[in-house]
C-alpha cells in the first residue's frame with residue numbers, strides 16, 4: 001500500500017484518514033498540531049503519542065522531507081537562499097529575506113516552469129512537475145526550523161507559475177492560513193502570476209484577501225509577446241481587464257512587477273505608454289533591475305534608465321517603487337541555484 005502524504009491533508013481530511021485507522025477524534029488535533037504548528041520533521045518527534053502509535057503513523061503516512069542540499073547566506077543583508085532536495089530527487093529553491101517587520105519567504109510552486117519567459121532561469125530545463133501542498137509548506141517549515149525564527153510573510157514568487165498549479169496552491173493557502181497551523185493571514189501573502197487570465201478570474205471567485213502580483217514587464221503586446229509567450233494566449237488588454245476587475249471586486253491594490261531590461265522595455269516612451277494603460281487602475285508598480293542570467297541574453301538597465309522610467313511614472317500619478325535587490329551576492333533570483341546544481345550533477349555523472 002502506498003503511504004499517504006500526511007502534510008497535504010487539511011484538518012477534516014486528516015481526521016477522516018486517522019479515523020479509518022481506528023484512531024479517536026482527539027488524536028486529529030494532536031497530530032495536526034505537531035505537523036502544522038510545531039512543524040516537526042518526523043513522527044518520532046510527536047512525543048505525546050505512544051511508540052506504537054508513532055509506528056502506525058510511520059507505516060501509513062509519509063512526512064515529505066525537504067532536505068537542505070545547499071544554504072547560502074548573503075553577507076550584505078542576511079538573505080538566506082536554500083536549495084532543497086525532495087523525495088524524488090528534484091531540487092527546489094526558496095529564499096528568506098529579512099525586513100524590519102520580520103522574515104519573508106519566497107517559495108516555489110513547481111519544479112521548472114512551462115511558461116518560457118525569455119529572461120527567467122526557472123524554465124530553462126522545461127517543466128518537471130507540480131509541487132504538492134506539503135512541498136510548499138515543507139519549504140517554510142524547514143526554513144523556519146533551520147533559522148529558529150518565525151516567518152511572517154509569504155510570497156509565491158519562486159520557481160514555477162502558481163496559477164498553473166491552481167488546486168495545490170489553493171490547498172496550500174488554506175493550510176498555511178489555518179489558525180490551527182502556522183496561521184499566516186492572507187493579507188501577509190502575495191501570489192505572483194505571469195498572467196493566466198482565466199485563473200485570475202478563478203482566484204477572484206475564492207474571495208481571498210491576498211495580494212495579487214502580476215508580472216507585466218512590458219507596456220504593449222509587441223514587447224510582451226517577445227519576452228513572455230503567455231501574452232500570445234492572453235494579451236495585455238485582456239490581462240489588464242482581469243486586473244481591473246480583480247482590483248474593483250476585492251478593493252485590493254494590484255502589484256505589477258516590471259523587470260528593467262536594457263533596450264528591451266526601459267525607454268521613457270515605454271514608461272509613458274505604461275502610465276497611460278494603467279490610468280485609473282488601483283495598483284502599484286515595482287521596478288526590478290533585471291537579474292542577468294548566464295544562459296539569457298538580456299542585460300540589466302542602467303541606474304539612470306531606471307531613475308528616468310520611475311520619474312515618468314511618478315509624474316503621471318502611478319504609485320511606483322524601485323525594488324531593492326536583496327542577496328545579490330548569492331544569486332537570489334529563483335531558478336539560478338537549481339540550474340547550477342543540475343549542471344554540477346551532470347558533470348559528476350549523477351544525472352543524465
Ligand code: SAH
Pocket residue numbers: 119120121156157158159160161162192193194213214215257259288289290291292293333
Ligand atoms: N511565475 C510567476 C511567479 C514566479 S517568477 C510569475 O512569473 O509571476 C517571480 C518574479 O520574478 C516574476 O515577476 C518574474 O517575472 C521575475 N523574474 C524572473 N526572472 C527574472 C530576472 N531574470 N530578473 C528579474 N526578475 C525576474
Ligand code: SF4
Pocket residue numbers: 113114115116117120121122123158159160161194215
Ligand atoms: Fe515561469 Fe514566472 Fe519564470 Fe515566467 S517568470 S518562466 S512564469 S517562473
